[in-house]
Amino acid sequence: QTTHTQQTTPTKHKFVHIIMRVLIATLVIFALFAACVSATEYVVTSTQTSAQINAVVAGLKAGDILTFSAGTYTNVALSLSGLKGTSNNWIVIRGAAGSLPVLTINTDVVFKPNIDIGSGTSFVAIANLQISQTGSRVYAGVKLHTGNNNILIEGLTVVNINGNGIDALNVNSLTNIVIRDNTIANVALKITDKTLVGAGIIVGGLTTYVNNVLNFRIVNNIIHDVYGFEGAAVKALLGVKGLQVLDNVIYNAALGVSNGVKSIVYVATGLVNTVLELLPLVSRNIITGSGSVSASTNANTRLSVAVGASVGLYAGFGTQVVNNVIVKVPIGIQVGLGLNVDLNLNLGSLLQSLLAGVGLKRSPDTVSTVTNIVHNTVAGVSVAALKIVDEVSDLLKNIVGDVFGANLQILNNVLSILNGVDNILGVVFQLVDNLLQAVLGALGGATFLNNVVQGVLGGVLGG
Secondary structure, eight states, X not given: OHHHHHHHHHHHHHHHHHHHHHHHHHHHHHHHHHHHHOOXXXXXXTTSOHHHHHHHHHTOOTTOXXXXXXXXXXXXXXXXXXXXXXXXXXXXXXXXXXXOOEEEEETTTSOSOSEEEOTTOEEEEEESOEEXXXXXXXXXXXXXXXXXXXXXXXXXEEEEESSXXXXXXXXXXXXXXXXXXXXXXXXXXXOOOTTTOOEEEEEEBXXXXXXXXXXXXXXXXXXXXXXXXXOEEEEEOBTEESOEEESOEEESOXXXXXSSOOEEEEEOOOOTTOOXXXXXXXXXXXXXXXXXXXXXXXXXXXXXXXXXXXXXXXXOTTOEEESOEEESSSEEEEEEESOOGGGOOOHXXXXXXXXXXXXXXXXXXXXXXXXXXXXXXXXXXXXEEEEEEEOOOHHHHHHHTTHHHHTEEEESOEEEEOOGGGOOOOOSXXXXXXXXXXXXXXXXXXXXXXXXXXXXXXXXXXX
16 A cells, blocks of 8 residues: 555646646736737727827727728817837827828817827827818927837828928937828918928927937928928928938928028038938939929929929038939029038037037048038029038138038039020029138039039030
């Protein structure tokens, strides 16, 4: 009997261990299943009120999807405050497949933007909705706030907006913002104040640098009929690192009330001592002052010049301008060399940086680089295909000399202006300030190679 007991005890223990392992495995599988199914899709309809819909929005968790059924949602403004997805489980707010739900507000009744992306919101995608406004009060269509990171705005139709279409003006701490495949039209309708600017998409600091704005991408949008004070289709102001403006079609912009220089696309000064990857990049865009232009348009055709815009693309110091087509504007590309000191910059700090590093640095090597104007086609302009303006203050000119000019490269462009039967003569290059004339002249500095220059007093030049 004693021997029998000693033989069966290990068997009982083994059986207990097996049962425990099965239970643990079951619990693990259940937990994994629960994690997989925790994401929920919510569906709302146009019969629900703004408060009801925003109650659903407030409860969204990582991986959740909020789908708007087809229809018109009157006075529904979305407040996305503190929503937090994760890199693997974004929160998605979207229109139903095959539809474009319309969210419209009367700004005299709803005192907020159509979509307000509150502070701290992260890993959120907003897609396939149309937003519009009536009323007289000025609010943006989509408003970004401090601390937004990993935000995707995709496939929206932003139309008939009193304020800026997509607004990140004077907002700090934005990271990885992507605005792509949207149509932005008839915006900034009620902006007449220069402090609000008026733009299709706006980011950066108006009078001082914003902090920690990194990787702001504007890709493959259609932007047209932009009003406001200036009416820029894209306005990128001070302090934005890693700005990319790529593959957009832009027309009928810069229609604002200002009598000053109005640019269809405006990119402010690049930051001193910034690696090449974080310099502003403007590439493969079609920019025209009036009327619609397709990718197949022959840019060398004589075209009428827009009334509203002064400049097709303003490229501040450090901007990389590559493979754009710019037509129907008085000035095709205006290059600002140096800094606009009217913007209350810390000139002492700037000068120290310049003398220490002289310009911007290319990564991974240390070759000095700055403004590159490469492979662009500029046509149908009445004043200048390329205008170069020195914005260094008189105080700094004697100190920094031709640092800015020496870091300007103009390569492989086609530059032409209206002439001949149009009876309009102009200059391809319009230089402002004797310093820049010297930089581009015999004293050297800038690089001008392999460009085709057409329409200067009826002549064609290559250089």
